[in-house]
Amino acid sequence: MRLKFKGGAAVDPESGLESKATVMRDAKGTPMTAVLGMVDLVKGYNSYYRLQALKSDSGTSFWVFRAWGRIGTTIGGTKLEKFTTESSARQNFEDLYLEKTGNHWRNRDNFVKVPHRFYEMQLDYEEIQKKSQAIIHAQSKLHPLLQSLLQFICDLESMKDAMIEFQIDVKKMPLGKLSKKQIQDALEVLSTLAKRVEKATRSKAALDPTVVLGESTRFYTLIPHDFGMKKPPLLDNPKIIKSKVQMLEDLREIELAYNILKQDLEQDVNPLDQHYRQLRTHLELLDTNSDEFARIQQYVKLTHGETHSSYKLEVVSVFDVEREDERARFEGYTTTRHNRQLLWHGSRRTNWVGILSQGLRIAPPEAPVTGYMFGKGIYFADMVSKSANYCFTSRNQPEGLLLLCEVILGDMHECTSANASPLPPGTHSRKGVGSTQPDPSTYYTSPDGVVYPIGKPQASGQKGTSLLYNEYIVYDVAQVLQKYLVRVKFLYN
Template structure:
């Protein structure tokens, strides 16, 4: 078959084609190559209008789309029959996805590249959860009355949502719109995030091997990861190469980013506009967590504030600003009643993580669960959920947001019979037989220990439930 001429859009002599055409098939391809400083997209479409056919392509540098949605080159190849057009489409797809070119097809709930008919439509294999969201977007939203939530709760909700959004969009090449998490190519799907997780796991297995060959493979898998999950990598060769996944910290950071993306998609719901909608009640409902306001200065507020501030051992820097009650749907009912020795303990986390924590609870450490590595966050008693009995200890794991305040929870923890440790013990997936929890005992006069602070660990989510959220400065 003779090679068809590629006409640039609007070039002199380009054959005419009806504006009301059908898209027979399409694909959106992405290539991020950290070795050769490539960050490119390539869209292919097969169009039919009566007995006329064309193969439409749109390609360019991905980061150009952020500032100019119409960037890139657009070309068309024209045919008189479907078989010839289909063969051309298949040939281009094979060439671009071959090992020599290295493009990967991405799945988008809503594409931002291609012909005018393709934009705003899905591309690739779309999972059922995303299809449900797309259908939900088609329904008109009813008017939402003015919020009846206490102003303090409204302020906190907006705070955690804003911090999560800023953390996500500053790392991933994406922005939050009414359609969802939009990359320069289009709206990401849950399935695409899962693809990124699979690539990250493969990369970690190579990372464990080390060596020269492993480094080359890490560069390739890093490129695949950024092709699946577009990141803000910079444009220079040095910036691109610096993005190679080759440290525990990098793997942990990317896992955290993917978890943040999952959390944000989860709270976005089937309507697909919670993150974008300014109505705070929709954001509150999406968390599926009861949040109650405790008026500052009242007896209940003083009780919790005093408990937090007086718990400090090494410093007295934690100052409570606001206190809210928490009751996560299902968590209270699932709490283990048969294990005694209940303690009110602290759990701190960066503000960007609180949308996820409030909506799905505290997760067992994923860096351990999926990769089997030693934690990098001082989790020295294996794969568990960690708590402290001193607010200053938990404050170490927090970060200030734009308001300058931080967040930690006060949780009821069923410790039961506790196994005490003075030596760091990696690899635990549960307490020793006959025990219900573990306690890393703090080093102090009379007790020689490798633990700088007291750490309490449970290995079942049913042994803890969130009861208070504390906003503080430190």
């Protein structure tokens, strides 16, 4: 659905009035447009309702437009109603909003969800793509491989594809992306459900079906999904809750990237050059003939787990990373400085604008601990394929990005199974000890004392561990320094 913006708000294309009307504004200057959603898990439906008050460009005609239906189906309809006065159109819009949501339009900033009524979706209707295409004539001053990297991470279509992969409806629940508040509210819902599931598991009691149904419904209302004619699954077990936590983390990164990319482009500046400045990170292409490039290639080649046999990795390019202010924060971490290692971190293509501009971050307070095996922290690996799996590539989209970070591990709390409790006193990080590790006899130590755990996989000798490979977790962002961004191609068998 392509949107036409007039006066800062998009006229719904299905109204047929895109070329001759604008969205009315209320007394506060807010566009009188709303996208509503409602999920009923019992009846198995997932509905949307769009509502707009419109005024002709000449100011002589007034309408209220409505569109409704079931997400992921062709079920639905539209209605365009004409009014003789602006005030009567406004009143009709406000009456419909009250009827559908149980809330007065004038009080929408303090919206209260009413059972069996629609809930307002907070959507952003901006179109970045038009802006990016507006100044394509300006020549970029960046290295071609850096331009290619920026095109890769700033691609809006990949963000849309990720949302479709998450089963989020991007067609009829339309018109942009979800807001930060919706993501936070959805995390709180998952946190509530996770606590209920954990309590029921501990006490061996049954879950309250009414609570599970109510909270699941609220989640799907906050984050509209496309299940077609199928009932949305109840969020009643740790596995599905964990998957939705991961989805929301990725959505959070997409929301952050979108807000960076939607900023107005400067005249006579190539969009890629501006996006590069917005990252506030210096990226310098590493010479393929350098010792460091060869060392990173060796790290990729040797630390591929044998259980990750569906693909091999090929290094495309490596960039030296210098994030604004990150080094000062890293050097200011004085609790301990020993046991520094260069470790892998992988993430989806859509997450890298956020990672490069904001750094690696720890999950917010509203996120449930259930979604994280070793609690809320930043996770690393010494086996490249362990991290590469988090790139979520495919045969159709075979390229991904991996980060190599210098991590201050200090004294590690070693675990052989899930442990989300606080670190014991005197420890600075947690290590999930796997049954396989890189051969320690071939590790490389840099002149400044950083250990690169480069080696062929071998048995670690750890008995009774539930992990195949090592995981390293720190709980303070100051213990992490981004060093290299490695672009890789997944060569699927």
